[in-house]
Amino acid sequence: DTEVTQTPKHLVMGMTNxxxxxxxxxxxxxxxxxxKQKAKKPPELMFVYSYEKxxxxxxxxxxxxxxxxxxxxxxxxLHALQPEDSALYLCASSQVGQGTxxxxxxxxxxxxxxVL
Amino acid sequence: QKEVxxxxxxxxxxxxxxxxxxxxxxxxxxxxxxxxxxxSGKSPELIMFIYSNGDKEDGRFTAQxxxxxQYVSLLIRDSQxxxxxxxxxxxxxxxxxxxxLTFGSGTQLTVLP
Numbered sequence: 654d655t656e657v658t659q660t661p662k663h664l665v666m667g668m669t670n671x672x673x674x675x676x677x678x679x680x681x682x683x684x685x686x687x688x689k690q691k692a693k694k695p696p697e698l699m700f701v702y703s704y705e706k707x708x709x710x711x712x713x714x715x716x717x718x719x720x721x722x723x724x725x726x727x728x729x730x731l732h733a734l735q736p737e738d739s740a741l742y743l744c745a746s747s748q749v750g751q752g753t754x755x756x757x758x759x760x761x762x763x764x765x766x767x768v769l
Numbered sequence: 770q771k772e773v774x775x776x777x778x779x780x781x782x783x784x785x786x787x788x789x790x791x792x793x794x795x796x797x798x799x800x801x802x803x804x805x806x807x808x809s810g811k812s813p814e815l816i817m818f819i820y821s822n823g824d825k826e827d828g829r830f831t832a833q834x835x836x837x838x839q840y841v842s843l844l845i846r847d848s849q850x851x852x853x854x855x856x857x858x859x860x861x862x863x864x865x866x867x868x869x870l871t872f873g874s875g876t877q878l879t880v881l882p
Contacts, residue, residue: 695872
């Protein structure tokens with residue numbers, strides 16, 4: 654199984670709503686990532702979890718709150734978002750370790766978020 | 770100077786031709802390099818990665834790395850209309866660690882039937 658799944662596929666929310674994005678992988682990967690991608694731009698890293706611990710936070714506003722309940726799951730909790738937060742949110746996972754074959758990141762299909 | 774630079778294109782090639790996508794990087798600490806293909810409205814799909822100088826071939830795709838020139842390329846042989854997409858070049862410091870990818874801005878490729 655080389656698949657990263659994300660739910661929901663689409664999400665429309667108001668600025669006062671609270672919602673969560675979910676990501677799941679069963680490849681035994683111990684690193685998971687959240688990226689944000691705006692139209693015609695490359696993915697922009699938000700957070701990295703390594704062995705279920707937050708290892709990188711790219712100065713993301715606190716209205717985005719990540720959570721890694723276990724090695725297969727990654728959540729992104731959303732609260733009080735702004736219209737400019739509308740984007741494609743991508744989850745990725747990878748192995749962690751030395752040597753070849755341990756560094757590729759595999760992306761999920763993404764959640765298309767619209768903030769009204 | 771951006772860490773990873775790509776020609777944004779668009780690059781158009783006729784069906785059956787070789788498409789050549791280029792990428793340069795500025796950080797000599799970058800050790801591994803990745804090519805992703807992204808169709809419009811979809812997520813990036815890993816095509817190849819390379820970390821040693823030279824060529825690496827996989828089917829119609831060949832990745833090339835020249836660390837001295839800080840240059841990475843992707844060749845697509847026998848290009849098909851289904852190859853039309855944006856191609857993202859990415860670098861990473863370290864081989865096995867959970868480090869972030871640094872993406873170029875992508876090259877839009879169109880293969881004309």
